[in-house]
Amino acid sequence: MKAWLLKDFGLSNLHLEEVPTPVPQPGELLVKVGAVSLNFRDKATVDEPHRVRKPLIPVPDAAGMVVKVGEGVSRFKPGDRVNSALYSRWIDGPPGPNEPDYCLGMPLPGGLAEYMIIHEESAVKAPDMMSDEQASTLPIAALTAWYSLMDIGNLQSGQTVLVQGTGGVSIFAAQIAAAHGARIIATSSSDANLAKVKALGVSEGINYKTHPNWEQKVLELTEGNGVDITIDVAGGNGLNQSVAATKVAGIITQVGFLTGQTSALNLMPLIFRQTTIRGIAVAPRTSFERMNPFLDKHKIKPVIDRVYAFEEAVQAYEHLARGPFGKVVVRIAD
Structure with a gap:
């Protein structure tokens, strides 16, 4: 072969x-x-x-x-x-x-x-x-998004999800969250890509080049509360912004390291906001088997x-x- x-x-x-x-x-x-x-x-x-x-x-x-x-x-x-x-x-x-x-x-x-x-x-x-x-x-991108939102995040209809960028995991997360009745905020460096993800169910888009302090924009969009679940694909020191953008006692699923594998994490906001940061390295087979019927039911392509x-x-x-x-x-x- x-x-x-x-x-x-x-x-x-x-x-x-x-x-x-x-x-x-x-x-x-x-x-x-x-x-x-x-x-x-x-x-x-x-x-x-x-x-x-x-x-x-x-x-x-x-x-x-x-x-x-x-x-x-x-x-x-x-x-x-x-x-x-x-x-x-x-x-x-x-x-x-x-x-x-x-x-x-x-x-x-x-x-x-x-x-x-x-x-x-x-x-x-x-x-x-x-x-x-x-x-x-599906095996990595879709399943990582599914496990982050559904198995770890216990996503509920009406909650708000933040996705970073427009790569595979983030787009699947937006599609799954939208199908589950959640509100989605997306960040990207491209206004054109933000327009594309809005067509997939994203409610608001933030260009992090235009708004380098994008976490403040997230707070504005959520009446100062922050989102329920953040899908962090960037890593690096931007994790501090994810903490700030996530509600008190909210969840950050760390799925990537596009901007760096190490982070100088500011512990005081993490402690006082009582944030959960959960590392995600895809998911077990049984989660995959739960996901596929959902994708089929909601006709997610x-x-x-x-x-x-x-x-x-x-x-x-x-x-x-x-x-x-x-x-x-x-x-x-x-």
């Missing part, structure tokens, strides 16, 4: 080559990959040194068809369409201490190939209403900025680095 192999760190070391097609072992599925989608994690995997066995087939987020099953498989059969899940062993409940050791796409082989192995216990039935390109956007051909994976990564509106997808098979 053809597969993209990361032989060392840096995009120049990602090469398309012929490798043996994997054989499913007991409990495993051999999946013909239809499409994969890229996340900021994938850029970090390529750009930053990690202790992984190289060459590595990157990208965990995939959708495709089961073509062969290993001994003892009972949850799926050949012909079923499935999604991968980032964590191959996190099925339900809280994560174990070593879940990152069993992530697809790094350190385990991912889906940027014609075929991939997925264990039947981590696979999820792909939504019938979605193409492989659409379904491939993923926002895809562009679909690239399999041979154009490097260009897809370059597009990701520029900051897409929504998701960047690579079609593996027609």
Whole structure:
């Protein structure tokens, strides 16, 4: 089969080559990959040194068809369409201490190939209403948004949610929150992108270039109270602004680190506002299985900025680095 192999760190070391097609072992599925989608994690995997066995087939987020099953498989059969899940062993409940050791796409082989192995216990039935390109956007971006809002945030109709930027997680969060009857405030550096997200159900948009103290604008829009839930994708010292923009005893779900992996956090506002900051590293399989019927019921379609051909994976990564509106997808098979 053809597969993209990361032989060392840096995009120049990602090469398309012929490798043996994997054989499913007991409990495993051999999946013909239809499409994969890229996340900021994938850029970090390529750009930053990690202790992984190289060459590595990157990208965990995939959708495709089961073509062969290993001994003892009972949850799926050949012909079923499935999604991968980032964590191959996190099925339900809280994560174990070593879940990152069993992530697809790094350190385990991912889906940027014609075929991939997925264990039947981590696979999820792909939504019938979605193409492989659409379904491939769900495993990290949509599921992170869902888990943040519904499982951790316990979002209620009528509450207010703040989303940062217009990447995959933020757009899914806006779509899910709007479908659940929440009010959404979005930040972005682009007025054009703010106009686009308003069409998806966002109530108010704040350009953080025009309003660098954007947390004050959030407070103005919420009668000084702040939002119920903040989806923070930026990280860095901007976390202090997220604390200020979130209501007393509100929740910040920390899902990204676009502006920095460290933060000089001002503790006094955090303490006196009694803010909960919860780190989010996607979600278990059971959360995925709760999300898909909701997406189906509310006819939520993923926002895809562009679909690239399999041979154009490097260009897809370059597009990701520029900051897409929504998701960047690579079609593996027609």
